[in-house]
C-alpha cells in the first residue's frame with residue numbers, strides 16, 4: 001500500500017533550476033506544494049518531473065496562478081531579467097503573488113527591484129541562503145530574510161520547506177546585507193585554514209592528526225572539519241564555486257566602500273579568487289583558495 005500524496009499547500013513558481021534551485025524546488029514538491037518550474041536553458045533538472053513539477057516556457061507563464069514565486073539565479077542583473085524582461089514575472093503575477101528572491105545579489109538591487117515591483121502592486125522579500133548544495137538537497141539551509149513582517153510570515157511556510165534556520169533580519173535588502181557578512185567571514189575562515197594547512201605540510205606534520213587535534217580547540221570550524229582534506233589533497237570537487245564567492249565578495253566590498261568599512265582580508269581573498277578564475281579554476285570549490293596559498297609556498301612546484 002502506498003502512502004497518500006501530501007496535500008497541496010498552494011502553488012509555487014520556481015524560477016532558476018541550477019544547483020541550488022533544482023534541489024530547493026524538489027523539496028517544495030516533496031513538502032506538498034504544487035510547483036511550476038522555469039529555467040532559462042531548457043532541459044535542466046529533468047528529475048523534477050518525477051516529483052510532479054511542471055515546466056513553464058517563461059517566468060510570466062510560471063507565475064500565472066501562483067501564490068508565491070521563488071527566484072534563485074546567479075547575480076543582480078539576472079534577477080532583474082527574470083522580473084522585468086519580456087516574458088518576466090511582472091507580466092504574469094497576480095497582485096497577491098509574493099516574490100521571494102533566494103539569489104545572492106547586491107542589497108541595492110533588492111531595494112531597487114522591490115520599489116519597482118511596489119509601483120505595480122507587487123511585494124517581494126529577499127531571502128538569500130547559506131549551507132551549500134548539501135543544505136539545499138537536505139532542506140537544511142540557513143535563510144536570512146529581509147522584508148515587511150507580514151510578507152515574511154507569508155513566505156515562512158515556503159522557506160521552512162527548504163531550510164531549517166530562518167531569521168527575519170530587517171527590512172528589504174537586510175537579508176542580502178547579512179549574506180554579505182556571512183561571505184566576508186567565510187573569506188577569512190577559508191584563508192586561515194588554507195594557511196594553517198600549508199604551514200603544517202611544510203613543518204612535516206601529520207596533517208590529519210593536526211586537524212583532529214585542533215578540532216577540540218579554539219581553531220575549530222566547519223571549514224577546518226570539512227574542507228581541510230581537500231586542501232591537503234590539493235583537489236577541490238565542487239561544493240560552492242570560487243566564481244560565485246568572488247561575485248559575493250564584490251557585493252560585500254562594494255557595500256563596505258559605501259559604508260566606510262575596511263575589509264583587508266576580503267580584499268586579499270578577492271584578489272586570489274580573481275587569479276583562480278583567470279587561471280581556469282572558477283568552477284573549483286571555494287577551498288581552492290588553498291591552491292593559491294600552496295603555490296605561494298612553492299608546495300606544488
Ligand code: NAP
Pocket residue numbers: 016017018019020021039040041044072073074075077078079081082102103104105129130131132133239240241244
Ligand atoms: P548555478 O548552478 O550556476 O545556477 C544558476 C542559475 O541561474 C541557473 O538556473 C541559470 O540558468 C540561472 N541564470 C543565470 N543567469 C540568468 C539570467 N540572466 N536569466 C535567467 N536565469 C539565469 O548557481 P547556484 O549554485 O544554483 O546559485 C544560485 C544562487 O544561489 C546564486 O546567487 C549563488 O550565489 C547562491 N548560492 C549558491 C550556493 C552554492 O553552494 N552553490 C550557496 C548559497 C547561495 P541557466 O541554466 O540557463 O544557466
